[in-house]
Amino acid sequence: MKTIKINFVLILLVLLSFSTKSQQLRVLTPIQMTNDVDTLVRFLEETHLNPYYKYSKENFVKDVALIKKGLTKHLTVIDFYLKIEPLLAKLQDGHTDLPVPKELYNLQDPYELPYVFILSTKAPYIICKMSKANLPSLIPINSEIISINNMPAKRIVEDIVNLNTGETPDFRAEFGARNLSFYLENLYKTNGNYKVKYKFGSQIKLIEIEGIKQKKLSEIVNKIDLKTSKGNNEKSNFDFEVVNNVAIINFRKFDWNGFRKFADSAFSVIKNNKINNLIINLIDNGGGESEVGDEFLQYLLSKPFKQYNKVVIKNSQLYKARLKKNIGTKKPDKEELEFLNQKNGTVDTFYVDSNKIKENSFRYNGNVYLLVNSQTYSSAADFAQCFKYYKRGLIIGEETGGLIKSFGDIVTTHLPNSNLRFTISSTLYYNVGVDEEDFCGVIPDFYSTSDKALKKAFEIIENQK
Structure with a gap:
């Protein structure tokens, strides 16, 4: 019996190895x-x-x-x-x-260039922000990358922009930065060997960096996590601080988890300390639940409001399949049944009513400054447009990556042979105050790059005293 068990395990390991390969x-x-x-x-x-x-x-x-x-x-x-x-x-x-297709790619235990980079469609095209996992950095922080393996930084960014979807090239460049090692390996066959030419100050240097296997890098990160936060050092979706009697709310994702408790606590501190200036930071906020935006606006607005004028939905096989999956074993209600019986290809338009103002003892009437950038996307951009339309305060930063008239509400399927995941917009959202031709982002009142937007907000506050 013992021999049979051993052989069975060996066979299983061989089969798993063959399957993975x-x-x-x-x-x-x-x-x-x-x-x-x-x-x-x-x-x-x-x-x-x-x-x-x-x-x-x-x-x-x-x-x-x-x-x-x-x-x-x-x-x-x-x-x-x-x-x-x-x-x-x-x-x-x-x-x-x-x-x-990260899951498929990660099966190879690929090499990583263990640095965090910022990509831009304008010079400097690639900036080294930091090393990953506290590894010793051979590239100085904030260095400009001139080339990698003799491929000019401008060309690298252009190739990455062409391999990412999004409404603006800037958004696509910044979004693609998180998968830079994937692109370096699959476009330029770096195989874990990186010749990086960079500029720092007036000096230009060429160095060779050996990549690190993804699994090894993950092990290092996990060890750091265990030491610093017992396995969880992820940032919260929102946090709050007061600096020089200015309140700052950093919103990274519009998520319900802990939101109400956080918002009540933050605005309670603001009220009790009679803070007259509030900065809301939506930089790099990729969106989330738009209903969270509605709830957040209840703390800022005193009259009925809405984020959207209307919503246009296309009936399709994939949209109905998603609805059926969400319904599950329950019996469809009248509205769901009516939608499921619609002919594929037909279009429904829904006009949105304003949200009524709720009783809120923490409603804030002071000055508000909203920070946005090209990575402010989806429901975060919708929030910014609503904020602007109702003239609640000043917006500082870059034009949002998310548009004020935009497609969304994705349905998901897979291509039959490659099994690549395919997401498709099924709905067109018209934000409040939008015209038919308004395919653009939210335009800030004061332009600033992401790294300087907070400083710019403090300068405006100081000048308005």
């Missing part, structure tokens, strides 16, 4: 890839209200034909992904996307 090395035939491209286009047009709002259907169809014509060899799933993601990037809808 086969996933890593799995290739697609030209016919399979062509079928996936056709499926992508079909799902896109069936589900999205207007995928060609920025990029013409005529050009898109030509691009699709060129890609299909070039699919003459077997490709790995990741190489196929790199070929078709630029199609969606051209549509300029951040919610319609083929996300980076």
